[in-house]
Amino acid sequence: MGQDQTRHRIGILGAGNIFGRYVEGLRNFPELELVRVADVDPARAKQAAADHSVPAWGDDTELLGDDSVEVIINITPPQFHAQTVIAALEAGKHVYAEKPLATTIEDGKAVLEAARRCGRLLGSAPDTFLGSAIQTARHALDAGLIGEPVGASAFVRHTRAETWHPDPRALFQPGAGPVLDMGPYYVAALVNCLGPVRSVAAATRIGAPKRTVTSPGRVVDEIDVEVSTHASAVLTFASGAIGTVLMSADVWDTELPRIEIYGTEGTLALPNPNFFDGNVRVKRHNDTEWEVLSPVVGLFGAVDSPEQLRRGLGVQDLVGALGGGPHRANPEFAFHTLEVLTSFDASQEEGRFIELESTCERPQPRQSL
Ligand SMILES: NC(=O)c1ccc[n+]([C@@H]2O[C@H](COP(=O)([O-])OP(=O)(O)OC[C@H]3O[C@@H](n4cnc5c(N)ncnc54)[C@H](O)[C@@H]3O)[C@@H](O)[C@H]2O)c1
Structure with missing residues (x-):
């Protein structure tokens, strides 16, 4: 056959x-x-x-x-x-x-x-920026809903991997930690919305040298931490916007937002970029309430569904590109994200802003204006 x-x-x-x-x-x-x-x-x-x-x-x-x-x-x-x-x-x-x-x-x-x-x-990956939430935010920005973006903030909190991943050792070794494990979702979302980053300054440290594993079916009880688990960074974007970023596996709880973008006309609030869907909210200077924006591309499922099950959008993007379509989750975009994130420790070591060598185009939006 x-x-x-x-x-x-x-x-x-x-x-x-x-x-x-x-x-x-x-x-x-x-x-x-x-x-x-x-x-x-x-x-x-x-x-x-x-x-x-x-x-x-x-x-x-x-x-x-x-x-x-x-x-x-x-x-x-x-x-x-x-x-x-x-x-x-x-x-x-x-x-x-x-x-x-x-x-x-x-x-x-x-x-x-x-x-x-x-x-x-x-x-x-990440391909979550192809989902409804980040695409809706991108559309709102391109439509000028909050005016000119001046700044942004992004806060990565602890994923609690020790409580659910049977073997979280790799997450606390060089090449992972909150910066390289979770950071790509946040930086990809920011670069998709605001364009490439020009320079990075950061302070990084290890919160605790050992961590206890409590996950069901765990293969280890304790992890030696060999990677920065708490990082605080400033990102300057080529557009002129300035990002304030915290990425931490030492912040177990916080009320800080996931991502906010601050424009001359108002603020855009984005949901967790580790997921595909979620509410994007806007509040312009004269608004008294936050407004939830209608998604510009279809939701994968109910907003509170276990949509982490929806992996595959990035692979669909790749095979679409094989057929001549736009390649959004492309290697230049991913490499730029990597350079932003690896510059955190480089900045800590060198005590200065790191000027990035790479740049990239903002990926084509899934729903054009
Ligand atoms: N676990 C999650 O929730 C999650 C979510 C999103 C993305 N990711 C990403 O997915 C990737 C895998 O994560 P995971 O949590 O499934 O890891 P894992 O450690 O649970 O599994 C990795 C698997 O890869 C195999 N492997 C290791 N080296 C190999 C090699 N050289 N050739 C073939 N197989 C090899 C291992 O035997 C293991 O079965 C990582 O890049 C991670 O960042 C994980």
């Missing part, structure tokens, strides 16, 4: 914590067909395939050697992204990689270079 030419055959590399949510998400997209799962531990891949009815499983080599697989989704831990993404590109696959694109600027450059050399498309 021949393959369905209208469907893109997908393989997933990495059968860990997020795997099941990706599988459920991908099944919302009729053009995406999950055909294989691979893991460095093939027993994990076998179990994941059985649990989620994926037809084939194996290790990295088998996935790269499967000529029927067109796109690989890389959901290995961040520390392995660069090497595994480059291997997949060199095997002739298009790749959609989870965030962060890589864990260092040097590795990020190598990944970009491999995509160019191999002539393959590379997409990278």
